[in-house]
Amino acid sequence: MLDPKKLEEIARQIADSVPPGVKNMAEEAEGKIKQVLQAQLSKLDLVTREEFDIQTQVLIRTREKLEAMESRIAALEAQQADK
Structure with missing residues (x-):
């Protein structure tokens, strides 16, 4: 594999060899x-x-609460059915 420092050196040499006018055009275009x-x-x-990460966490907590409530309702319904 090529040495990253060597690649940086080659890239720097190429950048240094580009005429200033071309560099300015490239910078302006960029x-x-x-x-x-x-x-x-x-x-x-x-x-x-x-914002996305915050809303993801809110959704996870909401799902957890919903699942807990569903379990609780199912237990209450089972309790009512036994009476």
Whole structure:
């Protein structure tokens, strides 16, 4: 397998050999692409990972409570049936 440090060195050498004008164009293009992506993503109805994780935990607790209530109701119904 290739040494990661060697790969970084090769990448740095390649980046250093690129003419400054091309670097500037690439940086500008990258910046514009990021702007467009951020604008388009902000239009979508998305939640953050943190919000998703919180709602997942809420759902887990809700399911646990529901299962406990179902068990309790079943026991009460069984108790009523025995009377």
